[in-house]
Amino acid sequence: MNSSQELPRWPQLTEDDIEAAVAALRSNRLVGLGNSTIEEFEAVLAAGQGVEHAVAVSTGTAAVHLALHALDVGPGDEVIVPTHTFIGSASPVVYLGARPVFADVTLDTHCLDPVSVKSLITQRTKAIVAVHINGIAADMAALTAVAAEAGVPVVEDAAQALGTEIGGRPVGGFGDLACVSLFEQKVITSGGEGGAVLTNNPVHAERVRRLRSHGEGPVSGRPGMIWAHEVGYNYRLTSVQAAIGIAQHKRLGEMVEARRRNAAHLSQQLAGAEGLELPVEPPGTTHAFWKYAVRVAPGGGRRPAADVAADLRSRGVPVLLRYPFPLHKQPAFAEHQEVSLPVAERLSQELLALPSHPGLTEGHLNHIADEVRRAVAVTA
Incomplete structure (x- = not known):
């Protein structure tokens, strides 16, 4: 493969996905209470994630918003959120009039650091949002222990983590509620946008169902x-989106396996590359590899990660810095600018996300690995 060829994009919808969408359109029942396609998707998702209830919603951000609302987060409350994550993990806190409190992450997993969380809990802490970033599992044993000691509920943000497991159990059932995203680039999609709230608590599930549809009920x-x-x-989610979600979910296992296979191949090809730290998989967990995030370690005369990324993009490898601006350093959260969260701030300058999705062949992966090796070897 030469550098002028464009790598395949993700997602890649199949004829089954398209036929499912068409069938839902032909049903003339697109949304509403008691929609059988939406209810089927919720049942499929709940069973797949090993929880009692799944409530399909319009986006992953909406899922976080509804989960926090179901916990009665409101003005005067604080919610602890990792600073190294997508803004949708934190913006719903502000929607509800509460204050996000940004916590640091660990250097190896890039997930929420339980030590940082414990240091930030106050009497105003109403919830903790634990993000399974890039498809790697957060340390839920430690995080739920910290939360239980303080009497604070945990919301798992599993937007990037369908297929991720802890001890053989899918993520989503370790906290009080969990959130899923079905955005087009995620592990599976429901046709562009979509999400769900997961829980084993029937009271939370019923409230989320009511809140997603104007607060209405019988x-x-x-x-x-x-x-x-x-x-x-x-x-609300539509039946067309739910139908695509059902079709995609049937292939979730094979898509995650393809991501893991591609990640293993990249790790094999990149092993020993000086100055490059590869993703970890904590013992007892299964990494879904929604993103294959590598760290370009500073020093040794190497170029900064931003220059490496620009070089790779110029040669046809779509690589970006992974969260180059921690949330507490962004204008939307200006009141937090002076907070020091050193690990996340360091990672923001050193992490790159490499393509690893199921649409890539071994040839594509070899090309990516070759270009990465070349790029990190160039000195400043």
């Missing part, structure tokens, strides 16, 4: 009638 003693029990949102 009127006691008035069969067939509904009214707004509280002010909610329009965060």
Whole structure:
């Protein structure tokens, strides 16, 4: 493969996905209470993640918003969130009038650091958002222990982690609630956007169902009638999206296996590359490798990661710095600018995300590895 050839993009929808969408369109039942396609998707997702309830919603960010709302997060509350993550892990805290409190992450997994979390808990802490970043499992044993000691619920942000496991169990069932994203570039998609809230708590599940549809629910003693029990949102998923989600979920196992196979191949090809730290997989966990994140270690006359990434992009390898601006350093969270979270700040200048999705062949992966080896070997 030469550098002028464009690598395949992700997602890659199949004829099964397209036929499922068309069938849902032809049903003339696209959204609404009791929609059988949406309910089927929720059942499939709940079973796949090993939880009692899944509530399909419009986006992963909506899922985080609803999960926190179900926990009654509101003005005056604080929610601990990792600073090394997508803004959708933190912005719902602000939607609810609460204050995000940014925590640091660990240098090896890039996930929420339990020590940092423990140091930030106050009487105002209402929840902890634990992100399984890039498909690697956060340390849920340590995080839930810290949370339990403080009497604080945990929301798992599994937007990047369908297929990730801890001790053979899929993530999503370790916290009080969990959130899934079905955005087009995620492990599976529901046709561009989509998400879900997962929980084993029936009270939380019922409230999330109500909140996703304007807060409406049945009127006691008035069969067939509904009214707004509280002010909610329009965060519904459509049956077309659910149908695509069902079709995609049937291939979740093979897609995760392909990602893991591609990651193993990249690790084999990149082993021994000076100044390059490869992804880790904590013992007892399964990494879904939504992103294959490598760290370009400083020193030795090597170029900074940003220059390596620019070099690779110029040669047709779509590589970007992984979260180059920690959330606490972004204008949207200006009040946190002076906070020091050294690990995340360091990673923001050193992490690169390499392509590893199932659409790549061994030839593509060899080309990526060759170009990465060449790029990191160039001195400043």
